[in-house]
Amino acid sequence: MNVSVDVLVALPIVLPLLAGALSLVFWRSHAAQRMLGVFGSLGLLVVSVLLLFATWDHGHLVMEMGDWPAPFGIVLVSDMLAAIMVVLTGIIGLATAVYSLSGVSVRHERYGYYPLFHLLLAGVNGAFLTGDIFNLYVWFEVMLVASFALLILGGERAQMEGAIKYVTLNLLSSALFLSAIGLLYGLTGTLNMADIAVKLAEVEDTGLVTVIAMLFMVAFGIKAAAFPFFFWLPASYHTPKVAVSALFAGLLTKVGVYALFRVFTLIFNHDVGYTHEILLWIAMLTMLTGVLGAAAQFEFRRILSFHIVSQIGYMILGLALFTPLAIVGGVFYIMHHIIVKANLFLISGLTYQLKGSHELKQLGGLYRSNPMLAVFFMVPALSLAGLPPLSGFFAKFIIIRAGIEAEAWLAVAVALVVGLLTLYSMVKIWNEVFWKAQPEGVAHAQPASGPLIWMWLPIIGLALMTVMIGLYGQPIFEMAERSAEQLLDTSGYIEAVLGAGYVEALQESRR
Amino acid sequence: MAFVVGGLYAAAIYMMLRRSIVKLVIGLVLLSNAANLLIFTASGLTRGAPPLINAGDVLPPGISADPLAQALILTAIVIGFGVLAFAVVLIHRAFEVVGVDDMDKMKDTDT
Numbered sequence: 001m002n003v004s005v006d007v008l009v010a011l012p013i014v015l016p017l018l019a020g021a022l023s024l025v026f027w028r029s030h031a032a033q034r035m036l037g038v039f040g041s042l043g044l045l046v047v048s049v050l051l052l053f054a055t056w057d058h059g060h061l062v063m064e065m066g067d068w069p070a071p072f073g074i075v076l077v078s079d080m081l082a083a084i085m086v087v088l089t090g091i092i093g094l095a096t097a098v099y100s101l102s103g104v105s106v107r108h109e110r111y112g113y114y115p116l117f118h119l120l121l122a123g124v125n126g127a128f129l130t131g132d133i134f135n136l137y138v139w140f141e142v143m144l145v146a147s148f149a150l151l152i153l154g155g156e157r158a159q160m161e162g163a164i165k166y167v168t169l170n171l172l173s174s175a176l177f178l179s180a181i182g183l184l185y186g187l188t189g190t191l192n193m194a195d196i197a198v199k200l201a202e203v204e205d206t207g208l209v210t211v212i213a214m215l216f217m218v219a220f221g222i223k224a225a226a227f228p229f230f231f232w233l234p235a236s237y238h239t240p241k242v243a244v245s246a247l248f249a250g251l252l253t254k255v256g257v258y259a260l261f262r263v264f265t266l267i268f269n270h271d272v273g274y275t276h277e278i279l280l281w282i283a284m285l286t287m288l289t290g291v292l293g294a295a296a297q298f299e300f301r302r303i304l305s306f307h308i309v310s311q312i313g314y315m316i317l318g319l320a321l322f323t324p325l326a327i328v329g330g331v332f333y334i335m336h337h338i339i340v341k342a343n344l345f346l347i348s349g350l351t352y353q354l355k356g357s358h359e360l361k362q363l364g365g366l367y368r369s370n371p372m373l374a375v376f377f378m379v380p381a382l383s384l385a386g387l388p389p390l391s392g393f394f395a396k397f398i399i400i401r402a403g404i405e406a407e408a409w410l411a412v413a414v415a416l417v418v419g420l421l422t423l424y425s426m427v428k429i430w431n432e433v434f435w436k437a438q439p440e441g442v443a444h445a446q447p448a449s450g451p452l453i454w455m456w457l458p459i460i461g462l463a464l465m466t467v468m469i470g471l472y473g474q475p476i477f478e479m480a481e482r483s484a485e486q487l488l489d490t491s492g493y494i495e496a497v498l499g500a501g502y503v504e505a506l507q508e509s510r511r
Numbered sequence: 512m513a514f515v516v517g518g519l520y521a522a523a524i525y526m527m528l529r530r531s532i533v534k535l536v537i538g539l540v541l542l543s544n545a546a547n548l549l550i551f552t553a554s555g556l557t558r559g560a561p562p563l564i565n566a567g568d569v570l571p572p573g574i575s576a577d578p579l580a581q582a583l584i585l586t587a588i589v590i591g592f593g594v595l596a597f598a599v600v601l602i603h604r605a606f607e608v609v610g611v612d613d614m615d616k617m618k619d620t621d622t
Contacts, residue, residue, distance in 0.1 A: 134583055141590045148597055152604070160605040161617045164532065167598055171539050172527070174594075178546040178587055185580065186553030 005054050009063040009076045011047045012086045012125040016040060016093075020118030030106060033114040037097040040118060044125075045090030048083070055083040056482070060496030062131070070131075070497050071192035077131035077497055080483030081331060085128040085258055088338045091465070092250040093121050095458035096243050099346055102454040103243045103353075111153050120146035120247065127255050131497055133181055134191045136259065140177070140223070144170050147252060150244045151236060162236030169232040173222035180215035187212070194497035197267050197490055198506065206270060213268040213275050217282075220263065224256030226316055227286040230309045234293065237308070238301035238358070242349025245301060249308055250342035254334055257315045261330065264319060265487040272322055279320035284414045287313030291421040300348040300358045300433070303425055304341070307384065310418055311337050317415065318399050321406045327484035328477070329398035335476060336391040336469060340380040343462035347377050350455045351433060360429065365438030374434045379463040381430065383470070385423035391469035394477070512552040519545035530614045532602045539598060543591035547584045554580035 019040030026032035055061055061078040064070060078086075097117070104113055123143030130136050148170075152163045185191060187208065188199040203209055218229070225233040233253070237245055260279075268275055290310025297303045315337070318330020348358065350373065355363050367374045383390035386397075396419055403412040469476055486492055494503065519541050526538030557576040564571045606612060 134586070138586065138590065141594065145594060145597065148594075148601070152601065155604060155608065157608050160601070160608045163601060164535075164605055164614075164617065167601060168527070168535060168539065171594060171598065172542065175539075175542045175546045178543075179549050181583075182546065182550030182553045182580075185550065185583070186555065189554075191579075191583075 005058060006061055006063045008047065008051045008054050009061050009078045009129060010065075012044060012051060012089070013076075013122055013129065015044050015047055016118040016122035016125065019043075020115045020122065023114040023118060024112075027112075030109050033109060034101055037100060037114045037117060038094070041090065041093035041097040041121065044121065045087070045094050048086040048090040048125075051078055052083040052087050052479075054078075055080055056479070060486070060493060062496050070499075071190050071195035074135050075131040075192065075497055076129045077194075077493070078129055079486045079493060079496075080479060081258070081261065081487060082128045084331065084335060084479060084483060085254070086125055088254075088335060089121060089124050089128070089251060091462075092247065092338060092342050093117075095342060095346070095462055096247045096250075098454055099246070099349070099458045100243045102451060103349055104241055108153050108241060112149070113153060116146045116150050116153075117247070120150065120251075124251050124255055128258060131193050132191050133184065133193050133196065137174070137177055137181060140174060140255070143252070143255065144174070147248065150247075151240050153240060153244065156239070159239040162239040165232045166236040169222055169229070173219045173229075176215055176222075177219035180212050180219060183208075183212050183215070192497065193262070193266055194494040198494055198498070198503055200267060200270065202510075209268070210271055210274060213264075213271075214278075216263050216268070217260070217275070217278070220256045220259045221282065222256070223253065224260060224312050224316070225253045225309050226256075226282050226312055227289050227309075230286070230290070230312075233309060234297075234302055234305040237305040238299065242301075242345060242352065246342045246345035246349070249304065249345050250338045253308060253312055254315075254338055257312060257334060260316065261319055261327075261487065265327070266490050266493060269490070276320050276322050279316055280408065280411060283313045283317035283320050284411055285313075286310065286316060287414055287418040291418045291425065294425045295421060295428075298360045298432075300351065300360060300363070300429065301345065303429060304344050304348060307422065307425065308341060310422065311341070311384070313418070314396070314399055314415065317411055318402070321399075321402050321408060321411070323402055323406050324484055324488055325405060326399060326402035327487055328480045329395065329402050331480040331483050332398055332477065333395040335480070336383070336395040336466070339462050339465050339469070340383050340392065343380045343459060343466070344377075344384065346455070346459050346462070347373070347380070350452070350459065353452065353455065360432035362439060363433045364436045365434075367434040368438075374430075376459050376463045377430070377434065379466055381426040382423075383466045385426050386419045387423070389467075389470045391466045391473070394470065394473050398477075512548065512556065516545055516548045516552055519548065532605065532612050532614060535614070536595070536598050536602055540595055543587070543595065547587050547591070550580055550584055550587070 019036050023033045023036050055078050063076045065074045120143055123139050123146055126139035127136055130139055148167055151166060152159050187203060188196050190196055222229040237248055287310050290306050294303045294306035297306060315330050315333050318326045318333060352358055357363055383392035386392040400412055400415050523538045523541035523545055526534045554577050560575040562571050562575040562578045
């Protein structure tokens with residue numbers, strides 16, 4: 001494998017870091033920071049698409065940092081799942097960067113919005129691409145620190161309250177994650193994920209391995225906002241600027257889901273009957289509580305926040321069923337969800353800009369005044385509920401099909417009911433925001449900090465993407481299929497990272 | 512060491528369950544230190560044997576302490592320090608904005 005391809009693996013991390021550093025250099029020039037925001041994330045998208053193609057052609061791409069050979073050095077690994085996630089990060093990064101042109105005020109920019117924005121993208125990409133468990137922790141922290149600061153940008157009362165809950169639970173999860181890494185290191189003496197997978201297969205004390213697996217499950221469950229650890233999410237996601245909410249909604253919880261996928265396919269696959277059974281129950285309860293929580297809410301972004309929770313359930317369901325088709329469904333669901341959810345948040349921001357409120361009671365009449373916005377709301381909303389021919393239908397269809405094949409009838413029933421309740425919630429927003437007449441005397445358009453076209457463009461782009469995934473889903477499905485193959489056949493990953501013959505050599509030396 | 516780690520975890524969780532936000536942050540400090548000590552203990556303690564390699568050799572003589580675990584702890588301490596500094600500033604700002612030091616009074620964004 002030639003060198004130039006491997007370098008691609010590091011670029012999605014280096015590029016945002018560079019853009020972030022340059023934004024700091026141009027601290028006083030808001031125009032330069034905005035340009036960097038858009039072109040930096042555009043560059044990230046281009047690089048990530050190249051990475052996706054390279055990964056498609058070559059299989060696993062591995063880069064050893066500083067040329068220290070694995071398992072001693074830190075490796076960056078790009079398999080299909082990681083590459084797909086990086087591309088999605090690029091898409092959401094670009095969409096929010098364009099949206100921020102008019103969605104983020106100069107006051108927020110002065111607090112350092114753009115440098116933090118780039119740092120967050122770097123952290124997210126790092127978490128997707130690393131092949132080292134302690135490095136994963138470090139990237140988590142990079143991402144968290146950036147998200148903490150973005151969350152409280154502006155310093156309003158609600159933001160402070162939301163941030164305290166968010167910071168506490170995420171630090172708790174990091175501490176659990178760190179403890180789990182410590183125990184895992186004590187057990188295997190290595191931090192490289194592929195090497196851990198090899199050595200863990202030989203550990204005889206499987207009880208202890210299961211304990212560590214549970215610690216990881218709780219730590220990533222908190223990050224992914226799975227039941228019963230999701231309370232921080234609806235308490236904080238609706239407080240910051242909408243561009244920040246959309247970024248968080250699209251990416252942050254999905255990093256937790258990605259980590260669950262990675263760890264529970266590669267490392268902890270020794271006792272599937274036990275760990276994945278628990279995951280199955282978590283998934284079902286997550287779906288149910290999320291959607292029921294949403295039904296009780298009457299604030300635009302809070303409803304959407306609760307729906308993030310319920311959708312996380314579907315992804316974990318895909319992992320929990322642990323059949324090839326279910327993993328395909330889970331990956332497909334992640335792709336669909338990131339695009340749709342970020343778009344819904346952006347739409348809520350545009351609604352706020354036009355009507356000056358997030359409360360459903362104070363909104364109304366948007367169908368009359370902005371029929372186009374209503375159409376572009378319908379696309380992601382119906383996709384979220386899973387109506388054909390939009391992307392959500394196929395995502396749900398694959399997972400439910402996998403559930404039927406695995407004869408997990410209860411999970412299938414829950415998934416179907418939750419789909420229906422999601423539709424109820426979306427119709428509620430539709431009725432209140434778009435259909436009913438404008439309530440008297442509460443409407444005030446908010447002054448935007450730029451032309452509204454910058455808010456429209458990402459919404460239209462993401463909505464078109466949703467439709468495209470629905471209509472031409474075949475290539476997306478094939479990508480998800482390839483990533484599921486790679487996730488379930490761990491020998492490919494291990495061989496790519498450690499080199500062919502490593503496992504045999506290890507067994508030889510033990511003898 | 513195991514008892515120290517256990518005690519730290521217990522104290523951290525006790526502090527975090529209090530309503531006061533200041534105690535919450537103290538709990539977080541204790542928790543991150545507990546995790547660091549856990550790594551230290553779990554990776555095996557070796558007394559008085561630094562991992563120094565004699566000139567010309569490729570392996571240290573005999574059994575020596577594991578430097579990697581200490582590198583991990585060092586990284587975790589640095590990260591923990593940064594994050595906790597942020598948390599302290601956050602609760603200070605939150606106290607200024609909200610005016611109470613009581614989690615029960617901070618329910619505006621819930622439900």
